[in-house]
Amino acid sequence: MPEEDPSDVLIRLGDRSYNIVIGTGRLHAHSTFGQLPPAQTAVVVTNETVAPLYAQKLVTALQPHYPRVHVVTLPDGEAHKDWQTLNLIFDALLSHCCDRKTVLFALGGGVVGDMTGFAAASYMRGVPFVQVPTTLLAQVDSSVGGKTAINHPLGKNMIGAFYQPQLVVCDLDTLSTLPAREFSAGLAEVIKYGPIADMEFMAWLEENIEALRAGDHAALAHAVRRSCEIKAHVVGVDERESGLRAILNFGHTFGHAIEAGMGYGTWLHGEGVGAGMVMAVELSHRLGLVDGAFVLRLRLLIERAGLPVRGPVIDGQDNAGRYLAWMRGDKKSEAGEIRFVLIDGPGRAVMRSAPDALVREVIDACCA
Ligand code: NAD
Ligand code: GLY
DSSP, X not given: OOOOOTTSEEEOOGXXXXXXXXXXXXXXXXXXXXXXXXXXXXXXXXXXXXXXIIIHHXXXXXXXXXXXXXXXXXXXXXXXXXXXXXXXXHHHHHHTTOOTTOEEEEEESHHHHHHHHHHHHHGGGOOOEXXXXXXXXXXXXXXXXXXXXXXXXXXXXXXXXXXXXXXXXXXXXXXXXXXXXXXXXXXXXXXXXXXXXXXXXXXXXXXXXXXXXXXXXXXXHHHHHHHHHHHHHHHHHOTTOSSGGGGGGTTHHHHHHHHXXXXXXXXXXXXXXXXXXXXXXXXHHHTTSSOHHHHHHHHHHHHHTTOOSSBOOSOSSOHHHHHHHHHHTSTTOBTTBOOEEEESSTTOEEEEOOOHHHHHHHHHHHBO
């Protein structure tokens, strides 16, 4: 077990437990990285946008711990979350003769984090890795819990592995350079924790959404910490999504259809989740699980976060049919039946299927 620091959030997974460090000034403090397994080589994987902002700071913090620190810079964007880009990481690891003790550091958003985690899971059948998330979305969700993946043209995050990091370092200072659109996308994954698990947190978000969007440090620290606490609990109970963990996909079944249907990178992941949550709560309402007032309440919060509350038309001929086709390929589907994460009363999520006709009505009602 890692040493307990009361300011960290601990992911409890037996001998694979690890800490999420949340704070300011963490990325460039060499003490942040003092407890990691010893190795000759560290490899920082980042992208062309994040590298000029933060790579040198991280390299400087790592140098007291590793004789060799290399940087691999990937092209930026969801459209590059694929085999070709993943191979650039393997090319670098092999050309630097990295051994199986080499520690990988994922410096960037969820795209870099998911790809670096997958590379770490498969290079020499598994090397240690550390998540250093620099987007809000990655700090509150993707860096935590060990899901790693790349996309396939036929489906989002379809190729991947469960593989836990050794440490997650959320330096809130990095969020100051994040574009507003990306910040809003991250808020979608923050907001989801309310309706599925914690109505007190949802009420706090309603009070503090403007402060968050203005970059208020205390508000950000609370939002990141509470999100990580909820995710840590869920992952601790159900690491490999055989049950409870599926609730973290609230809004994602519709959202992934939007992302893939529009072409990766056109709609941001968080934007798809924002509009997707509106569709999922509307479906919950039409199934009699939640009242209309709650639908309006959640929709308003999503809108105030700067997120779209209507889905795009991905097919002018048969839009609902195209959404359904994408959603049938979702990882949660069973024998072609789509399994939705729905709201079963405020603060409670449930997995259910729904008649196609009703899903069609929701899509028709909720798309531009
Ligand atoms: P992203 O990684 O594409 O980052 C968004 C943009 O912000 C990119 O252009 C990036 O270069 C830039 N950026 C990153 N940090 C920055 C900073 N500090 N300052 C300025 N620019 C910065 O997108 P994301 O929203 O972080 O992550 C989305 C991805 O995460 C999707 O691929 C999604 O599938 C995945 N995801 C995974 C999980 C999981 O559990 N593994 C959970 C949720 C989402
Ligand atoms: N983001 C969903 C999960 O980690 O399970």
